[in-house]
Amino acid sequence: MVPFAGFLMPVQYKGLVEEHKAVRTAAGLFDVSHMGEIDLRGPRAGELVDGLITNDATKLVDGQALYTCACNEKGTILDDLIVYRRAEADWLVVCNASNRAKIVAHFTEHAKGVCELDDASDGIALLALQGPRALEIAAAIGGAELSALASFHFAKARLGGVSCTASRTGYTGEDGLEIFCAGEEAPKLWDAIMEAGASKGLQPAGLGARDTLRLEARLSLYGNDIDETTNPIEAGLAWVVKLAKPSFLGKDALVRVKEAGPSRKMVGFEVTGRGIARHGYPLLDLAGEPVGICTSGSPGPTVGKNIGLGYLPAAMSAIGTKFLVDCRGRQAEAIVVKTPFYKRST
């Protein structure tokens, strides 16, 4: 167990690699209750959300969710979020635990006189059931109808006797559900899922596996890959930046980044030499000059290679570009590759 953003979090249960493989081949259950949940209610709640995020919330229908960044006026990333439209006047914003205070303050400031805001985080638990057998496990405890949910859609459900909201989302590159319930009901839900999954290869999975799974799927980790010094365009998140929107916080700055072209870009790479890239290691050109920084890296248990993410100058970001990683004084060769490193087959 390690302390993380005020929670005691399990890094691993049986072992990181075993948990990682269980999620890829069967299923894993993560307790991610540390995430922040902010309710926004009122006729103008959707308008408020849309004005504070880079993606387009106006296209959502009831029961649909959206991955997005929230930027400041400089166009750098305050947090990456999932926003949920329950109804036209009822929205949920899920933020990273480490950014909860900041995001609650930011949304509260903009919600003044616009809509109601409630930081519901303390009362809500979030379990992530992920993997190719996740929906089958949910079906065994009363969630058969959840298999009909499209990706990034959610619905109310009753799983193992617990009232919850299940969302077809995740942070592993696998199919699966993220399930919100009242905190005091979470142990009952956890036990029901674990029991239903026991014969289906389900394993409890910790933060360690969550990190390697998301890295293989090239999902950004706030605080590592993105933060208030990075903008979504250079971070490879231009797909969640809708510059055609009439306005949103950070738009002007991001228009300028887009027009000028980002000076650096987030790349995915494989270490072809002997070494494992880690967060913070310098990236060097072939002459040994520092040109960038590794933001995430580890062995990829499914891809079977030492992989990483990092920022390189735009001119060095093309797939196939060779460079070096400074692994604590040892230089290991690396090559820019296509991402995601892992993509599920179905």
Add this chain to the structure above:
Amino acid sequence: MANVKPGLQYTKDHEWAKTDEKEITVGITAYAVDQLGDITLVNLDVKEGDAVEAGKTFGTIESVKTLSDLFSPVSGKITRINKDLESKPELVNEDCYAAWMVAIEPSAGASLTDVLDAAAYEALLASLDH
């Protein structure tokens, strides 16, 4: 609790040392292996004949999760390194007390300092469990 092998000496950095006639072989303990998880890389930054100093690093060991320094428990000269670990780091997971990393011939007058016997090391591990 992680396996501790009798007859070896242990450092507080969770390495074991085995003293033979002329050399001391060094590896990491089962507790260290448990903490690291699946080991993916053993980097030995020394070669035969290199001088090493007690308490200084002679390499690093990496798992999927993290990396850890390897410290020399004694001052001396490297007599052998376990080259098998370069291509088969998993040997450390399989049997950490067989997967030695380096052998060191202590300098004249040098000896293992600040090491624990198996019982004292077990007591240290017990205290870490709390």
